[in-house]
Amino acid sequence: MDLVLSKEAIDNIINVLDEDLLRAGADCVLLVDRSGNLIVNRGDPANLDVVALAALSAANFGATAEIAKLIGEDDFALLFHKGKNENIHFTKVGKGFILITLFGKEVSLGLIRLNTAKVTETLIPILGGEQ
Amino acid sequence: MSFIDLSKNEVQCKVVYYGPGRGGKTTNLLYLHQAMTDSVRGKMVTIDTKGDRTLFFDFLPLALGKIQGLSIKIQLYTVPGQVMYNATRKLVLKGVDGIVFVADSLKVQKEKNIESLANLRQNLAEDNLDMKDIPLVLQFNKRDLGGSNIPILTVEEMQEDLNSELQVPWFSGSALKGDGVFETLREISKRTVKYVSRKLLSR
Ligand SMILES: Nc1nc2c(ncn2[C@@H]2O[C@H](COP(=O)(O)OP(=O)(O)O)[C@@H](O)[C@H]2O)c(=O)[nH]1
Ligand SMILES: [Mg+2]
Numbered sequence: 001m002d003l004v005l006s007k008e009a010i011d012n013i014i015n016v017l018d019e020d021l022l023r024a025g026a027d028c029v030l031l032v033d034r035s036g037n038l039i040v041n042r043g044d045p046a047n048l049d050v051v052a053l054a055a056l057s058a059a060n061f062g063a064t065a066e067i068a069k070l071i072g073e074d075d076f077a078l079l080f081h082k083g084k085n086e087n088i089h090f091t092k093v094g095k096g097f098i099l100i101t102l103f104g105k106e107v108s109l110g111l112i113r114l115n116t117a118k119v120t121e122t123l124i125p126i127l128g129g130e131q
Numbered sequence: 132m133s134f135i136d137l138s139k140n141e142v143q144c145k146v147v148y149y150g151p152g153r154g155g156k157t158t159n160l161l162y163l164h165q166a167m168t169d170s171v172r173g174k175m176v177t178i179d180t181k182g183d184r185t186l187f188f189d190f191l192p193l194a195l196g197k198i199q200g201l202s203i204k205i206q207l208y209t210v211p212g213q214v215m216y217n218a219t220r221k222l223v224l225k226g227v228d229g230i231v232f233v234a235d236s237l238k239v240q241k242e243k244n245i246e247s248l249a250n251l252r253q254n255l256a257e258d259n260l261d262m263k264d265i266p267l268v269l270q271f272n273k274r275d276l277g278g279s280n281i282p283i284l285t286v287e288e289m290q291e292d293l294n295s296e297l298q299v300p301w302f303s304g305s306a307l308k309g310d311g312v313f314e315t316l317r318e319i320s321k322r323t324v325k326y327v328s329r330k331l332l333s334r
Binding site: 002003004005006007010011033034035036037038039049051052055056058059062063066096 | 132133134135136137138143145173174176178187188190192206208218222223225226227327330331
């Protein structure tokens with residue numbers, strides 16, 4: 001279950017993230033796998049440690065999945081943390097990946113939700129399906 | 132699970148430092164972090180250490196240069212050793228590519244070492260991984276206490292307890308002083324990269 005992505009696949013992912021999330025106003029978008037690897041990051045992550053963010057997000061998602069099990073759910077499809085100026089939105093992509101979107105208060109959560117759902121659909125086949 | 136990015140010719144793999152609580156896993160990472168230059172190491176993240184016990188994990192990303200044109204990035208993690216944190220250990224083990232088992236040389240920790248190794252085997256098995264397949268290196272830590280008035284296990288005894296069946300590479304070490312820390316990392320990195328590339332070639 002190791003992942004190998006060609007330059008073409010990476011370019012496709014970059015296009016989708018840029019088109020649907022950065023253009024919609026997101027500051028930064030990361031695709032990570034659930035073991036904590038950073039697959040792609042886009043946007044302007046000035047002063048942001050993206051490698052640490054990837055590892056912590058995977059762990060956070062894993063911990064939340066345990067919470068989900070405790071209340072009889074399989075997993076949560078998305079997580080959202082709201083800050084004073086910056087918000088962070090996590091969406092599950094298939095079983096093995098997480099899409100992380102950072103956006104400011106001027107961008108609506110609804111738009112981010114809508115677009116991450118669309119992006120997720122596009123990414124799943126590129127990442128080798130639902131597994 | 133490793134990730135290979137052919138657009139950057141880069142491989143990322145995950146190495147987990149496992150072992151009983153207070154055996155020296157965090158100290159290994161701290162030593163590496165302070166001994167390495169900024170070009171090699173990323174930021175070390177330690178989550179919620181309460182009274183110096185790791186509650187979730189420590190994380191240290193390293194860029195170890197190139198092998199045959201491929202840039203090697205290794206993310207080091209530690210697990211909390213205390214028996215009650217098994218759910219956390221399983222979480223951190225997710226997608227592991229290589230393991231360093233840090234055993235404690237203190238005589239009083241003899242059983243704890245054995246239990247922790249058995250726990251590792253069990254957790255891997257639950258993820259359909261056989262401990263014999265995954266790259267594994269042992270480190271017998273705290274050898275600096277030899278000659279002090281604290282009773283410690285002999286290396287032979289530790290080999291017998293932990294490695295008689297596995298027969299994996301092992302190192303004596305003192306994470307506190309830095310002895311054996313780089314040797315351990317070098318061996319597990321080499322094995323992990325080999326393991327990942329072998330899997331890659333067999334696809
Ligand atoms: N004498 C000695 N003490 C050590 C060594 N490595 C770790 N320690 C000490 O053992 C304690 C637990 O170490 P720590 O790295 O937190 O263990 P962990 O629970 O495996 O992460 C700390 O007080 C360390 O200073 C070593 O090589 N020699
Ligand atoms: Mg620790």
